Amino acid sequence: MTQYAIETYRLRKVYRSLLRRQSVVAVDSLDLKVPTGCVFGFLGPNGAGKTTTIMMLLGNVYPTSGSFRILGHSISDMGVRRRIGFLPEKFQFHELLTAEELLWFHGRLAGMDRQLLTRRVPEVLEQVGLSERARSRVREFSKGMQQRLGIAQAILHDPDLIILDEPTSALDPLGRRDVRDLILQLKSRGKTVFLNSHLLSEVEMVCDEVAILRAGQVQRQGDIEMLLQVHPVVDVELRAPSERVMQAVRTVARVLSENGTRFTAEVQGEEEIPALARCIVEAGGEMMRFAPRRESLEDLFVRVVEEAK
Amino acid sequence: MRAICLIASLTLKETIRRRLWVASLLASLAVVGFVFVAKMGASVRAHDPIVQSVVPRITLILGLDVVKFFGSVMAMTLASGAIALEIERGMLYAVLYKPVHRYQVVLGKWVGVLVFALVNTLFWTVLLYVSVRVMMGKSYLETWRAPLVVLLYPVLFGTLTLFFSTFASMGLTIALSIISAGVAWSEKPMREFGIVFDIDTLMNMANNVRWIVPMNHLRRWVLEEMMVIVPERMLASQRFQAFENPPGGWEIGYVFGYIAVVLALAVLVFGKRDV
Numbered sequence: 225m226t227q228y229a230i231e232t233y234r235l236r237k238v239y240r241s242l243l244r245r246q247s248v249v250a251v252d253s254l255d256l257k258v259p260t261g262c263v264f265g266f267l268g269p270n271g272a273g274k275t276t277t278i279m280m281l282l283g284n285v286y287p288t289s290g291s292f293r294i295l296g297h298s299i300s301d302m303g304v305r306r307r308i309g310f311l312p313e314k315f316q317f318h319e320l321l322t323a324e325e326l327l328w329f330h331g332r333l334a335g336m337d338r339q340l341l342t343r344r345v346p347e348v349l350e351q352v353g354l355s356e357r358a359r360s361r362v363r364e365f366s367k368g369m370q371q372r373l374g375i376a377q378a379i380l381h382d383p384d385l386i387i388l389d390e391p392t393s394a395l396d397p398l399g400r401r402d403v404r405d406l407i408l409q410l411k412s413r414g415k416t417v418f419l420n421s422h423l424l425s426e427v428e429m430v431c432d433e434v435a436i437l438r439a440g441q442v443q444r445q446g447d448i449e450m451l452l453q454v455h456p457v458v459d460v461e462l463r464a465p466s467e468r469v470m471q472a473v474r475t476v477a478r479v480l481s482e483n484g485t486r487f488t489a490e491v492q493g494e495e496e497i498p499a500l501a502r503c504i505v506e507a508g509g510e511m512m513r514f515a516p517r518r519e520s521l522e523d524l525f526v527r528v529v530e531e532a533k
Numbered sequence: 534m535r536a537i538c539l540i541a542s543l544t545l546k547e548t549i550r551r552r553l554w555v556a557s558l559l560a561s562l563a564v565v566g567f568v569f570v571a572k573m574g575a576s577v578r579a580h581d582p583i584v585q586s587v588v589p590r591i592t593l594i595l596g597l598d599v600v601k602f603f604g605s606v607m608a609m610t611l612a613s614g615a616i617a618l619e620i621e622r623g624m625l626y627a628v629l630y631k632p633v634h635r636y637q638v639v640l641g642k643w644v645g646v647l648v649f650a651l652v653n654t655l656f657w658t659v660l661l662y663v664s665v666r667v668m669m670g671k672s673y674l675e676t677w678r679a680p681l682v683v684l685l686y687p688v689l690f691g692t693l694t695l696f697f698s699t700f701a702s703m704g705l706t707i708a709l710s711i712i713s714a715g716v717a718w719s720e721k722p723m724r725e726f727g728i729v730f731d732i733d734t735l736m737n738m739a740n741n742v743r744w745i746v747p748m749n750h751l752r753r754w755v756l757e758e759m760m761v762i763v764p765e766r767m768l769a770s771q772r773f774q775a776f777e778n779p780p781g782g783w784e785i786g787y788v789f790g791y792i793a794v795v796l797a798l799a800v801l802v803f804g805k806r807d808v
Contacts, residue, residue, distance in 0.1 A: 302632040312626035320550035
């Protein structure tokens with residue numbers, strides 16, 4: 225087994241207009257390493273190049289320069305393609321097929337034999353909660369049900385690497401919980417899950433590592449616990465707003481947001497938290513609430529994206 | 534091979550479930566209706582032996598034109614959405630990451646589209662021959678090779694449209710297909726006008742156009758296979774002799790080569806493009 229499920233080396237994609245007068249750099253010198261067996265969050269604002277990266281990794285879009293390896297092989301290797309599962313962000317299945325027929329088609333295409341499919345199709349339909357709709361045509365499905373079917377299609381052939389592009393965008397809270405459970409279950413079986421999602425709270429719950437992309441470049445990558453422990457955040461509520469207190473706070477911390485009597489400040493490390501409390505009191509501030517917390521993934525995301533601007 | 538068969542059978546299954554057979558049924562009614570109208574026209578001069586001899590033959594010749602038209606339109610309609618629409622709707626994303634070569638996707642679509650179009654074209658041709666036999670009492674089984682050539686129409690236009698579908702949006706694919714059919718069709722009127730009004734430019738244009746989409750080679754080939762039933766008066770006309778010379782062996786070869794090259798281009802373009 226290779227150490228990395230996905231490795232990219234200075235991957236770059238430039239889209240050119242038909243007459244080559246305009247060009248857009250979608251992905252720029254992307255170096256990414258996704259360890260085998262982890263749940264990897266691939267984050268970034270709209271237009272950051274996430275979907276283009278995924279499409280390159282799957283061989284749907286050709287890179288302008290750079291290279292990458294999937295499960296230690298080139299994507300042109302048909303053997304490695306058998307070991308990949310993918311749920312696209314924007315997709316529509318052949319709507320006149322039934323759920324069962326669709327899975328049979330994709331299973332056969334993935335190289336599965338009839339005997340295996342006879343066992344696996346009901347199994348994955350059960351797993352995504354669609355077993356009662358196995359004989360229904362896809363066009364009768366809601367968007368959320370189609371997304372569940374898409375997940376079933378992605379895991380049907382028991383792949384080693386599952387790439388999920390916005391897998392919960394059309395799901396209700398229960399559906400999202402099911403997908404979270406499924407991702408954790410896949411991880412427990414040693415599978416690698418590459419997750420692109422804007423729902424940062426979910427990513428925080430399931431991912432081991434994240435990469436934050438902006439303008440086609442990785443801005444931050446690493447173990448999620450390590451990244452979030454760097455800068456603790458404190459939510460403070462004062463009895464009355466005071467400019468003197470805020471000036472004092474800015475000497476020891478970075479104010480992230482300010483709203484009347486409340487503000488949120490980021491300190492350099494946990495050891496700075498008592499200093500922040502002390503400086504508020506010394507500046508004459510009366511605290512109604514002082515709540516240190518770990519930086520959330522959303523805080524980190526906003527900070528990283530804004531720093532990169 | 535398995536991937537090609539899977540994609541072809543999926544294309545076929547989707548086509549059938551989209552109820553395109555309803556269009557096929559309507560076309561069948563049009564074919565039968567055409568023969569019926571011709572029979573009604575001939576019955577006005579029921580005792581004229583020349584009319585009774587010529588009308589069934591003309592009906593069959595023109596009826597094959599109707600079948601060619603329906604077959605070509607059906608193939609173009611199916612092929613226009615085969616790849617372009619599936620890219621636009623994101624259907625191919627879940628297919629292309631599988632252990633499937635892109636050429637297999639193109640060939641699978643090509644086979645699926647053509648099987649449906651060819652089965653229908655063959656059915657309409659048989660229906661035409663049966664209708665002429667039943668309504669007019671004449672059977673021209675000696676022309677059996679002509680329907681086989683007619684089958685090349687959907688192959689030609691289906692392949693060309695599928696090629697457009699590999700790089701253009703569905704709307705543009707339809708537009709390009711219609712333009713191609715228009716270009717192919719324009720050869721005959723250009724040649725006619727060129728001869729009648731003695732305009733060399735039109736003749737030269739007609740000579741060039743026939744290589745762009747070689748429909749006229751097929752048309753003349755079908756006519757050659759029908760020659761045994763072409764009425765003598767039509768054969769003797771100066772116009773017929775000027776336009777309808779049978780295609781040479783190399784012209785027939787050009788048609789097959791053209792289809793093969795267009796299909797190869799479709800495979801090449803789809804293999805190189807970003808999806």
